[in-house]
Amino acid sequence: MKVLVPIKRVVDANVKIRVKADKTGVELANVKMAMNPFDEIAVEEAIRLFEAKVATEIVAVSMGGQACQETIRTALAMGADRGIHVKTDVELQPLAVAKLLKAIVAKENPQLVIMGKQAIDDDCNQTGQMLAGLLGWPQGTFASKLALAAGKITVTREIDGGLETVLLDLPAIVTTDLRLNQPRYASLPNIMKAKKKLIAETTPAELGVDPAPRLTTLKVEEPVKRKGGVKVKTVQELVDKLHNEAKVF
Amino acid sequence: MDLETRAHLKETVRRFVRERLVPLERKVEEDDAVPAEVRAELKRLGLFGLTIPAEYGGLGVDMATDVEIAFELGWTSPAFRSVMGTNIGIGSQGIVIDGTPEQKKKWLPKLASGEIVGSFALTEPDIGSDAASVKTRAVKRGDRYVVNGTKRFITNAPYANVFTLMARTDPSDPGAGGVSAFIVAADSKGIRLGKADAKMGQRGTKTCDVFFEDVEVPAENIIGGREGQGFKTAMKVLDRGRIHISGICVGTAERLIHESVGYAVNRKQFGKPIADFQLIQAMLADSRTEASAARALVLETAGRYDRGERTTMDAACCKYFASEMVGRVADRAVQIHGGAGYMAETAVEHFYRDVRLFRIYEGTSQIQQLVIAREMRRAFEG
Numbered sequence: 218m219k220v221l222v223p224i225k226r227v228v229d230a231n232v233k234i235r236v237k238a239d240k241t242g243v244e245l246a247n248v249k250m251a252m253n254p255f256d257e258i259a260v261e262e263a264i265r266l267f268e269a270k271v272a273t274e275i276v277a278v279s280m281g282g283q284a285c286q287e288t289i290r291t292a293l294a295m296g297a298d299r300g301i302h303v304k305t306d307v308e309l310q311p312l313a314v315a316k317l318l319k320a321i322v323a324k325e326n327p328q329l330v331i332m333g334k335q336a337i338d339d340d341c342n343q344t345g346q347m348l349a350g351l352l353g354w355p356q357g358t359f360a361s362k363l364a365l366a367a368g369k370i371t372v373t374r375e376i377d378g379g380l381e382t383v384l385l386d387l388p389a390i391v392t393t394d395l396r397l398n399q400p401r402y403a404s405l406p407n408i409m410k411a412k413k414k415l416i417a418e419t420t421p422a423e424l425g426v427d428p429a430p431r432l433t434t435l436k437v438e439e440p441v442k443r444k445g446g447v448k449v450k451t452v453q454e455l456v457d458k459l460h461n462e463a464k465v466f
Numbered sequence: 467m468d469l470e471t472r473a474h475l476k477e478t479v480r481r482f483v484r485e486r487l488v489p490l491e492r493k494v495e496e497d498d499a500v501p502a503e504v505r506a507e508l509k510r511l512g513l514f515g516l517t518i519p520a521e522y523g524g525l526g527v528d529m530a531t532d533v534e535i536a537f538e539l540g541w542t543s544p545a546f547r548s549v550m551g552t553n554i555g556i557g558s559q560g561i562v563i564d565g566t567p568e569q570k571k572k573w574l575p576k577l578a579s580g581e582i583v584g585s586f587a588l589t590e591p592d593i594g595s596d597a598a599s600v601k602t603r604a605v606k607r608g609d610r611y612v613v614n615g616t617k618r619f620i621t622n623a624p625y626a627n628v629f630t631l632m633a634r635t636d637p638s639d640p641g642a643g644g645v646s647a648f649i650v651a652a653d654s655k656g657i658r659l660g661k662a663d664a665k666m667g668q669r670g671t672k673t674c675d676v677f678f679e680d681v682e683v684p685a686e687n688i689i690g691g692r693e694g695q696g697f698k699t700a701m702k703v704l705d706r707g708r709i710h711i712s713g714i715c716v717g718t719a720e721r722l723i724h725e726s727v728g729y730a731v732n733r734k735q736f737g738k739p740i741a742d743f744q745l746i747q748a749m750l751a752d753s754r755t756e757a758s759a760a761r762a763l764v765l766e767t768a769g770r771y772d773r774g775e776r777t778t779m780d781a782a783c784c785k786y787f788a789s790e791m792v793g794r795v796a797d798r799a800v801q802i803h804g805g806a807g808y809m810a811e812t813a814v815e816h817f818y819r820d821v822r823l824f825r826i827y828e829g830t831s832q833i834q835q836l837v838i839a840r841e842m843r844r845a846f847e848g
Contacts, residue, residue: 405512
């Protein structure tokens with residue numbers, strides 16, 4: 218069974234994000250980038266399926282500028298077999314990514330697409346669902362557990378207030394939640410070997426997709442800074458402030 | 467090695483060190499041991515084979531990559547590096563540099579995978595800096611040697627499966643020429659370990675005495691297959707090791723600076739962060755400058771090593787400057803932390819004790835000075 222794992226290059230989770238002065242986006246110049254953590258979980262899960270002899274091939278796909286190949290290389294070092302790089306400098310929004318993935322699915326015929334539930338940069342949480350819609354495939358989103366048997370996949374989903382377990386026919390789309398697994402560190406020998414694995418390059422034009430954005434970003438702002446607290450002298454003053462200023466009762 | 471792969475290796479080690487090892491530092495201090503699961507993870511990561519050639523199952527990284535990884539490993543407690551430190555350095559390099567093809571084939575793949583731990587036995591109760599005066603004797607009897615003697619402060623001896631042993635094969639030559647290097651299986655009959663040494667710092671690393679009593683070693687286990695080459699082998703091993711250790715010193719200095727800046731910015735006295743005070747700023751600036759200078763020296767020397775230049779003097783300069791530098795940086799780090807820096811809750815407290823060893827092992831600062839001066843004279847006099 219072939220597994221396709223879409224991965225996104227995002228600002229490293231440990232970097233303190235700064236908004237550009239003109240509020241058009243976040244500062245990306247000289248900022249450390251890494252694989253989206255949810256996608257890392259997806260790669261790990263695919264490798265575990267491979268190690269359990271359920272998956273036979275893992276294809277990692279990323280979209281964007283040349284630097285995406287670094288992110289693909291990380292997936293290859295972890296254990297993916299080969300990569301696909303969709304080269305474009307256009308800002309990619311979830312619908313465009315879903316369309317591009319649909320075109321890749323048509324070529325590659327995977328039985329399973331595992332991807333992060335969302336990217337930590339724009340937090341859209343849309344691509345997996347859109348891809349399922351475009352393909353007409355079943356989807357199991359926010360997965361915290363997977364089990365494959367007899368052409369079906371059981372997905373345990375993390376939902377508000379509990380877990381939901383769904384049974385899907387293959388082929389299917391699964392999006393990963395944080396608790397699905399703990400991704401491995403690529404071993405140093407595998408990093409060296411990853412250099413020799415294949416990354417195929419393609420473009421939106423070759424895939425017959427117009428990736429132009431449909432949405433316009435009006436502005437990006439930093440969260441409001443927390444104001445310092447105040448000390449109150451008496452319980453009465455506290456009750457008074459809670460009632461009249463904070464209006465909690 | 468191409469820059470992208472080097473960066474990828476470095477980044478992976480960096481993440482592993484900061485996410486996995488740093489949170490365990492306190493535990494290592496308290497238990498005086500590295501957790502068994504971390505040993506297994508370090509093995510899986512492939513770090514044991516860092517400097518062993520690819521044809522024998524290692525990574526065979528060049529010196530420039532070696533020191534970049536050392537910068538990252540130095541960020542955390544030295545006990546973690548010590549787990550594979552001897553396989554990377556003194557416990558394997560004798561075989562890598564001077565071993566026969568058969569010796570390499572037999573030992574290196576297992577050292578690279580971490581299946582076995584290698585250890586280096588040179589120092590003796592009476593022999594430290596005067597390394598050429600090795601007293602341990604190896605007497606040839608037929609197709610074997612019989613070894614008798616005591617080795618001291620032997621890093622990783624309690625875990626070792628194989629020793630690179632320096633022993634005197636020619637008693638008529640009391641100097642370097644009479645010493646040979648042997649590969650000795652740790653389970654050989656007649657090898658006994660002393661109790662683990664109680665040390666000032668570097669808790670979690672294990673050293674002890676190793677006693678050799680009528681230990682029989684096959685003659686084919688002489689490194690390189692020839693007698694009298696042992697001291698030369700040991701010096702080549704130490705040459706490369708010195709550059710690596712210097713990289714570790716730089717990494718530890720970076721960590722101490724990181725801790726110092728963090729503390730100075732957050733700690734308030736006289737109504738403002740102590741980082742506002744110029745006397746604190748002076749200490750931070752001195753540490754930063756010295757660490758940057760050491761880093762530049764180490765990178766420059768690693769590059770020259772990779773180009774095949776003679777780097778005996780430069781390696782000694784690196785070891786001398788970087789180990790003394792990190793001593794000063796650690797001292798300032800404790801000073802910036804004030805009373806807190808003397809308490810075991812802060813990382814700088816153990817690093818202050820840990821870094822003291824860097825000025826002593828694998829050649830004291832004074833030996834490095836002698837090497838530097840000797841090489842200067844040699845270059846001048848031709």
